[in-house]
Amino acid sequence: MVSRFIFKLITEVVPVPIISMSLDENTLLELDSLPAKLGFAGRSEAIRAGVKTLIAENKGVDSLSGRIKSVLLMVHDESDEEKATAVKHKFDDIIATQVHSNLKSGKCLEIFVLDGKASRVREMFRSAQANRKVEYLKLVVP
Ligand code: NI
Secondary structure (H helix, E strand, O other), rough: OOOHHHHHHHHHHHOOOOOOOOHHHHHHHHHHHHHHOOOOOOOHHHHHHHHHHHHHHHHHHHHOOOOOEEEEEEOOHHHHHHHHHHHHHHHHEEEEEEEEEOHHHHHHEEEEEEEEEEHHHHHHHHHHOOOOOOOEEEEEEE
């Protein structure tokens, strides 16, 4: 009861900004299944958790320095093959190994073992991140 009162007081004194966003229908369906699966109170809590994860991941990428070995995982649409290849050639200097595998449903899975300057790894990660056809991206730095 007291905590509910305090929560009400805080939200009245410090209003949380409300934003609106657009999502495609499939993503929205998946989003709406998350609260029950992950124990979130609702859509907003699931979105907040996702945004916090994205922020934390990016801080991790920002703080990389020196020469590093890492693995970059990427899933992109097959229609993006040409653009993806152009990006790969741009980062030839840090790609030690690469595996390309076609998934069902017209998607490609790419696995890159990267070896090079952290700044170059960060550049590659950011350019993949900026590509809207990249559906999954994960940088693993052991
Ligand atoms: Ni492919």
